[in-house]
Structures are given as structure tokens and as C-alpha cells.
Amino acid sequence: MLLRTTLSGALLASTGCVSFFSLYDHGVNRSLAYRSPIGIRVDITRHGTPVAAEKLACLVPGTSDLAGALAVLGAPHRLRRTPDEEALEYYYVYDRETRLLVKPLFFMSQGGMASYNYRGSETGTDVVALVFDHGGRLLRKEFRSSTPDGSTGAMLENVFVP
Amino acid sequence: MRRITLALCGVALACGSGCFLQKDRTRVPLCPAAIGEIEPGATTIADVARLLGSPNEIIWSNGVTAPLDAGIGAGIINTYVTGGEKLFVRAYHYRYAITKTSGFTLIVFSMVSHDTKYDDLFVFFDDAGRVTNVGASLDAAQASYSPFGS
Numbered sequence: 001m002l003l004r005t006t007l008s009g010a011l012l013a014s015t016g017c018v019s020f021f022s023l024y025d026h027g028v029n030r031s032l033a034y035r036s037p038i039g040i041r042v043d044i045t046r047h048g049t050p051v052a053a054e055k056l057a058c059l060v061p062g063t064s065d066l067a068g069a070l071a072v073l074g075a076p077h078r079l080r081r082t083p084d085e086e087a088l089e090y091y092y093v094y095d096r097e098t099r100l101l102v103k104p105l106f107f108m109s110q111g112g113m114a115s116y117n118y119r120g121s122e123t124g125t126d127v128v129a130l131v132f133d134h135g136g137r138l139l140r141k142e143f144r145s146s147t148p149d150g151s152t153g154a155m156l157e158n159v160f161v162p
Numbered sequence: 163m164r165r166i167t168l169a170l171c172g173v174a175l176a177c178g179s180g181c182f183l184q185k186d187r188t189r190v191p192l193c194p195a196a197i198g199e200i201e202p203g204a205t206t207i208a209d210v211a212r213l214l215g216s217p218n219e220i221i222w223s224n225g226v227t228a229p230l231d232a233g234i235g236a237g238i239i240n241t242y243v244t245g246g247e248k249l250f251v252r253a254y255h256y257r258y259a260i261t262k263t264s265g266f267t268l269i270v271f272s273m274v275s276h277d278t279k280y281d282d283l284f285v286f287f288d289d290a291g292r293v294t295n296v297g298a299s300l301d302a303a304q305a306s307y308s309p310f311g312s
Binding site: 043069080 | 284
């Protein structure tokens with residue numbers, strides 16, 4: 001009974017402490033998954049809102065204008081004015097990135113253990129660029145979607161020999 | 163032996179587990195009612211500054227994007243002469259951002275998710291300082307703690 005109570009109390013208390021410290025500097029960096037020679041870590045990052053393809057299809061170069069584009073797509077994320085081209089460029093950007101870190105631990109045939117860091121990442125950026133003339137008429141539209149850049153591969157990090 | 167194993171598992175769980183949620187906000191939310199008061203052709207640059215306050219950035223007619231500086235372009239002075247060329251404020255850009263971060267760790271497994279969404283507002287002006295177009299995307303509230311998207 002005493003053991004159960006002690007274990008439950010310790011579990012709750014230390015879990016609370018870990019959570020508390022995590023609030024200050026993303027304390028997962030201090031966790032065993034990051035610090036120890038064995039662990040798995042997944043980081044997912046997303047920025048912005050994707051533009052629906054059907055909304056973009058509504059815009060027709062030569063016909064659509066600035067007011068129509070703003071009504072359909074909303075505000076762009078940034079604006080670039082190019083005096084030499086007599087055009088305004090509007091960008092709608094959506095970024096996403098997933099990173100994976102796997103650190104398995106192996107027993108080596110000649111003795112000792114080896115820890116490998118396997119890092120994989122997948123990033124993508126969708127960019128919609130609209131170019132208008134100074135009269136507000138849509139000259140052209142572009143949609144660029146970068147393909148995932150794959151994994152950075154496996155890398156030997158440490159070898160422990162007793 | 164079994165109790166010792168259980169105890170070790172309990173200690174490992176206790177020392178290596180945790181979770182957190184974090185929400186970061188940048189600047190102030192954009193008010194839909196104030197945006198609704200902006201009428202193309204009628205509202206002036208001074209009205210926009212009064213309704214929404216200072217913009218995050220000012221886009222001038224020559225393409226230069228500048229942060230707010232000493233009142234120039236902030237509805238008080240909206241034209242500027244440089245090198246014999248008269249520039250005017252082409253657009254105001256307002257942005258409010260919310261980033262939601264969530265994470266948990268279970269002994270040797272950790273997952274952290276960051277999701278950033280924005281409220282963006284562009285107000286365009288002509289050389290007389292009157293609003294020509296307004297574009298708003300109010301997506302900041304869609305930011306999610308979920309690692310798999312909202």
C-alpha cells in the first residue's frame with residue numbers, strides 16, 4: 001500500500017514538474033528522448049493557411065481584377081511591387097515541415113554498443129503568386145508547390161565500448 | 163522482483179513524462195467591425211489609421227516596404243518626395259499572429275507541434291489617400307494544438 005501510494009505521488013509530482021518547466025523553454029529539449037542515446041522525437045511545424053485550388057481556379061488572367069482576387073482569396077501574406085514590370089505581385093504562402101529524429105541503440109558483435117542518429121525531414125511550401133498591372137487587372141497567376149526534400153539519412157554519432 | 167520492476171517502471175514514467183501547451187500572440191487581433199467600416203472610394207488613409215491604428219508595415223508606391231516610422235505614411239503625411247519623384251502610400255498591412263505549440267514526452271518518445279496562423283489585412287490607397295481596395299484573411303483563430311492539423 002505504501003509503495004503504491006509513494007509511486008502514484010511521485011508520478012504525479014514529477015510529471016507536474018516536467019510540465020511546469022516545459023512551459024519556460026520548450027523543455028522537451030531536456031527530455032530523455034533528446035538527451036539520452038536512445039529515443040524518438042517528432043517535430044511538426046506549420047505556417048499559414050493553404051489556398052484551395054478551386055478558389056485559385058476562379059481567377060482568370062486578363063479578366064479578373066484585384067478586387068475580385070481579394071474577395072476570393074482574402075489578404076495576401078506579402079506584397080511586392082515591381083516598378084520595372086509595372087506590376088504588383090501578391091503572395092499567398094503555406095509552409096509545413098516535419099522532422100523526425102530516431103536514435104536506436106545497437107549491441108555490436110565486437111562488444112560495446114552503438115547509438116545512431118537517424119534524421120529525416122520533409123518540408124514543403126505552397127506559393128500562390130498573382131501579378132496585376134497598375135490598373136488592377138490580373139496579368140498572370142502561378143502556383144508553386146515544392147516537393148518534399150526527403151531524408152538527410154543516417155549518421156553514426158557515438159560508440160560506447162565498455 | 164516483480165515489485166522492483168514495477169517500481170522502476172513507475173520511476174521511469176514519473177521522471178520522463180510530461181506535456182505542455184503554449185500560445186503566443188503577436189500584436190492585437192483585427193476587429194471585423196472596424197474592417198467593415200472601411201469603404202473603398204470613401205474612407206481615407208487617416209480614417210483607416212483611426213479605425214485600426216498603426217499598421218505593421220507600409221508599402222510605398224515605388225515598392226519600398228517600410229515599418230512605421232515617425233508618422234510618415236501613418237495617415238498624417240501620406241506623400242513623400244524623393245529624387246524628384248512623388249511617392250504615396252500604396253498599402254497598409256496589418257497582421258496578427260497566433261502560434262499554438264503543444265508537446266508531450268513519454269520516457270524516450272517526444273512529439274512537438276507548432277501551428278501558426280495569421281489575421282492579415284491589406285488596405286490599398288490611391289495617390290490622393292483614398293481607399294481603393296480592401297482584402298482581409300482572418301485565420302488566426304484556426305490555429306490548432308493538434309499535431310495533425312485543424
